[in-house]
Amino acid sequence: MCGIVAYLGEREAQPILLEGLFRLEYRGYDSSGMAIINGKGLQSLKKKGRIQFLEEALQSAPLPGKIGISHTRWATHGGPSDENAHPHRDQSGKLALVHNGVIENYHSLRTRFLAQGHTFISETDTEVLAHLVGEHYQQIPSSDLNRLENALKAALKEVNGTYGVAVIHEDHPNLFVGARRGSPLVLAIGEKEHFLTSDVSAIISHTQKVVYLNDYDVVSVQNGQFSISSLTKPHAGYEITEVDLADAKAEMGAFPHFMLKEIFEQPQSILNAFRGRLDTEEYAAKLGGLNMTPQELLEIHRIKILGCGTALHSAMVGEYLIESLAQIPVETDFASEFRYRNCPMDRRTLVFVVSQSGETADTLAALREARRKGFRALGICNRVGSTIARESDGGVYMHAGPEIGVAATKSFTSQVMIFTLLALNLGRMRFLSASQGKEIIQAIEKIPSQVEQILKLSDSIKLIADKYKNYRSMLFLGRQYQKAVAMEGALKMKEISYIHAEAYPSAELKHGVIALIDEETPTVFLCPKDSVYEKNMSNLQEVKARKGKVIAIATEGDLEIAKFADDVIYVPATLEPLMPLLTVIPLQLLSYHTAVLLGRDVDKPRNLAKSVTVE
Numbered sequence: 001m002c003g004i005v006a007y008l009g010e011r012e013a014q015p016i017l018l019e020g021l022f023r024l025e026y027r028g029y030d031s032s033g034m035a036i037i038n039g040k041g042l043q044s045l046k047k048k049g050r051i052q053f054l055e056e057a058l059q060s061a062p063l064p065g066k067i068g069i070s071h072t073r074w075a076t077h078g079g080p081s082d083e084n085a086h087p088h089r090d091q092s093g094k095l096a097l098v099h100n101g102v103i104e105n106y107h108s109l110r111t112r113f114l115a116q117g118h119t120f121i122s123e124t125d126t127e128v129l130a131h132l133v134g135e136h137y138q139q140i141p142s143s144d145l146n147r148l149e150n151a152l153k154a155a156l157k158e159v160n161g162t163y164g165v166a167v168i169h170e171d172h173p174n175l176f177v178g179a180r181r182g183s184p185l186v187l188a189i190g191e192k193e194h195f196l197t198s199d200v201s202a203i204i205s206h207t208q209k210v211v212y213l214n215d216y217d218v219v220s221v222q223n224g225q226f227s228i229s230s231l232t233k234p235h236a237g238y239e240i241t242e243v244d245l246a247d248a249k250a251e252m253g254a255f256p257h258f259m260l261k262e263i264f265e266q267p268q269s270i271l272n273a274f275r276g277r278l279d280t281e282e283y284a285a286k287l288g289g290l291n292m293t294p295q296e297l298l299e300i301h302r303i304k305i306l307g308c309g310t311a312l313h314s315a316m317v318g319e320y321l322i323e324s325l326a327q328i329p330v331e332t333d334f335a336s337e338f339r340y341r342n343c344p345m346d347r348r349t350l351v352f353v354v355s356q357s358g359e360t361a362d363t364l365a366a367l368r369e370a371r372r373k374g375f376r377a378l379g380i381c382n383r384v385g386s387t388i389a390r391e392s393d394g395g396v397y398m399h400a401g402p403e404i405g406v407a408a409t410k411s412f413t414s415q416v417m418i419f420t421l422l423a424l425n426l427g428r429m430r431f432l433s434a435s436q437g438k439e440i441i442q443a444i445e446k447i448p449s450q451v452e453q454i455l456k457l458s459d460s461i462k463l464i465a466d467k468y469k470n471y472r473s474m475l476f477l478g479r480q481y482q483k484a485v486a487m488e489g490a491l492k493m494k495e496i497s498y499i500h501a502e503a504y505p506s507a508e509l510k511h512g513v514i515a516l517i518d519e520e521t522p523t524v525f526l527c528p529k530d531s532v533y534e535k536n537m538s539n540l541q542e543v544k545a546r547k548g549k550v551i552a553i554a555t556e557g558d559l560e561i562a563k564f565a566d567d568v569i570y571v572p573a574t575l576e577p578l579m580p581l582l583t584v585i586p587l588q589l590l591s592y593h594t595a596v597l598l599g600r601d602v603d604k605p606r607n608l609a610k611s612v613t614v615e
């Protein structure tokens with residue numbers, strides 16, 4: 001949420017910052033701004049709306065200079081406006097600051113400053129932080145060589161909340177400072193230039209050498225040198241990492257939206273999730289990153305899986321997979337709930353946190369809570385080097401490549417594939433026979449080409465979307481493995497088309513939801529040929545009996561279902577535990593086409609941001 005790019009070097013900062021902001025636009029897109037220091041002092045420009053508006057404004061009023069900070073915003077305190085856009089200045093007007101996060105005690109600080117005669121032009125917590133840093137700066141003697149850095153440190157000691165910040169000051173045209181707590185920040189090191197950013201994708205075209213900052217790190221870049229210290233204790237040292245281009249660079253190519261591109265990437269991204277991880281001799285999976293011995297894996301009594309949104313839905317598929325293949329009890333929970341619960345946990349519980357970005361604030365907090373309580377906690381992440389990936393005790397990378405569309409698509413299937421491998425592995429150590437393992441591996445290997453086959457239905461799914469796009473409410477129903485797929489389908493429909501959608505296990509229908517069914521509320525029925533097919537068909541009849549329209553997702557060759565459903569989308573047959581990898585694809589396409597037909601901004605739906613780094 002919110003994107004930061006800062007630059008200091010020998011080149012003009014404006015085009016570098018602007019390019020970085022465009023690459024970070026998925027993190028927030030309600031306003032943006034830039035501040036640069038040049039011969040005229042500190043100059044800034046801020047614009048409500050998409051970054052394109054800032055770009056247009058810069059064309060008529062460029063900001064020359066070789067040092068600058070910039071920001072793309074997802075509003076927390078104060079609505080989207082030019083005034084609330086970052087950067088914000090301190091009372092002197094000479095210091096500018098960009099911020100990602102939330103300053104929880106901003107109100108009392110603001111009251112204090114107002115009593116001192118400060119004036120504020122925005123409603124944001126960030127402007128209060130700028131004033132706080134500025135106040136400390138005034139109090140530090142000008143003889144202090146680290147005056148701005150020390151002012152930032154002193155200010156941050158007074159705030160509660162989360163931050164990734166970058167600060168510049170007119171009197172220091174060769175210096176920027178930054179710090180993080182809870183919001184990601186990366187220092188990137190180029191040839192005679194440095195960058196500070198929320199996400200490496202912003203700067204990857206300039207350098208691949210980065211330092212992922214940790215919480216309480218404070219970074220200072222001055223005259224071509226950088227230093228990293230800690231806000232709280234002597235610094236433990238840092239590591240310079242080489243970023244893999246494939247993990248960070250995202251281009252839309254010929255696709256009209258990142259979401260569609262990412263849906264179509266799934267044959268490859270699913271393959272990437274299992275490539276090199278199948279053990280075709282033992283009929284198991286190789287997951288070295290778990291950092292656990294076979295003995296430790298055998299000793300697991302329970303598993304807890306935590307995540308948010310789509311990641312939680314993949315966890316729910318994981319729950320069924322692990323329980324069914326490995327017979328280990330699994331619980332899933334919203335990371336945001338777990339972090340404040342005091343749920344009793346068996347000491348031999350293994351915790352998994354699932355996060356595409358590896359930066360989701362609630363998931364990160366849940367990971368820290370689990371580890372604080374002494375549990376081994378593993379991460380399933382896509383972003384290499386993300387905070388969750390770095391702080392977990394081990395884990396599995398998805399290798400899905402960058403996911404930019406706000407609606408998660410390929411990360412869901414990659415996560416489900418990783419849970420399949422995990423369940424296979426844990427199962428083979430327990431009750432799953434070699435022949436069952438072999439059957440699963442053979443089915444896994446077919447999945448990419450089966451997904452390819454479903455993607456060919458995109459045009460016909462578009463026709464179905466056209467037929468249903470004007471309904472105001474939809475239901476998504478499925479049982480067993482398909483329950484979580486229904487939830488994922490409903491989330492996709494809601495977040496990009498803004499059509500109200502609810503998901504339930506099909507059999508729950510008659511306990512209340514059935515009251516919603518009429519000719520105006522279509523139902524998407526996940527009804528593949530699985531162990532509950534007959535039961536599901538009865539539930540489908542209950543909908544039809546009440547004049548509800550039905551779009552069925554069914555298994556190829558099932559002609560029976562076509563007699564009852566208004567529309568049917570067929571997917572190839574596979575084993576029941578792997579079916580979510582196939583049935584979710586038509587739902588992604590259905591929501592995508594519906595949203596496009598309704599004229600929605602598919603990659604940047606209203607009120608959302610890709611990476612939710614605030615609580």
Ligand code: M6R
Nearest residue numbers: 309310311355356357360407408
């Ligand atoms: O990066 P994460 O996987 O931790 O993100 C979790 C959710 O914020 C995310 O899945 C969100 O629900 C998506 N917009 C769903 O499409």
